Amino acid sequence: MPSAPDSGTAARYLPANPATLSLSTVRKRSKACEACPLYKLGTQTVFGEGPVQARIVMIGEQPGDQEDRQGHPFVGPAGKLLDRALAEAGIDRADVYVTNTVKHFKWTPAGKRRLHKKPSAREIAACRPWLDAELAIIKPQVVVALGATAAQALMGKTFRVTLERGRLYRDLPWAPVFFATVHPSSILRGSPEEREQAIAALVADLKIIRRI
């Protein structure tokens, strides 16, 4: 079945041109992914969700605790914040395809809690073919990176969200427009007052997306 060489990445599960597959076939194949050791840590692969005709694709880092349990992206606290910011910006989440750079939850135990752990470069590279397949099939008008992991995976290690947020990058291989903003989880780490300011800034960024 695999036509791509086994490169130590998820490419082994996909043909050379993943756009020849349907999104549901790719999603189904992702469920069996063992391209990196994170499949042993996470409960399940959390693949992207949203309409295949979506004009906007938003990319986070990796599923969190709730996403891992429920099997859906951005359904925990960060997802609730993203929903609020999208609504305030006038974007319907149902029109957006939401996914992650890495499709398994990486965590470390802290008592009874499972604490998020940043994915490594090797894990990001292993998972990349799934993201490339999603983008090749959906062909969005705009790709929005939520936070540094997604932004750097697409634009390179030197990309700084703090410096480049809100700027429109044109004519990328995977979309006519690329845009980076902060990750909703980073907003949740602030004080209540910082939080409201940061949400307002995120909404302002998302309004730029709505306008284009």
Ligand code: URA
């Ligand atoms: N953070 C992410 O980057 N993605 C999710 O799905 C949830 C939290």
